[in-house]
Amino acid sequence: MDLNLRKAIVSNIATNDQEQLEATIVDAIQAGEEKMLPGLGVLFELIWEQSNEQDKQDMIEALEQGVKNANAT
Structure with a gap:
């Protein structure tokens, strides 16, 4: 089976609006x-x-700032 992860991810969000894209990012990080x-x-x-x-x-x-802050904790 040939799975192209990039294409699958882009396909899953292709119709998302800005609010949905932001929610996707926030949810993934949280x-x-x-x-x-x-x-x-x-x-x-x-x-x-x-x-x-x-x-x-x-x-x-x-x-760079994020890495420094993450490393300081």
Whole structure:
């Protein structure tokens, strides 16, 4: 069986509006389940691909800060 995880995830959210997309992200993070990580990765990939260079830099800075904060606890 050929399973393309990216296509499956995108297909599952293809008709979602902004509110539903936000709920998907929030639910996945709050659940804290390892099985949700691939889906969040695909969502991040989609965001990254649609972002300009300044947005990408902002995300990297936010990620750096998040890593530092997570490591401090």
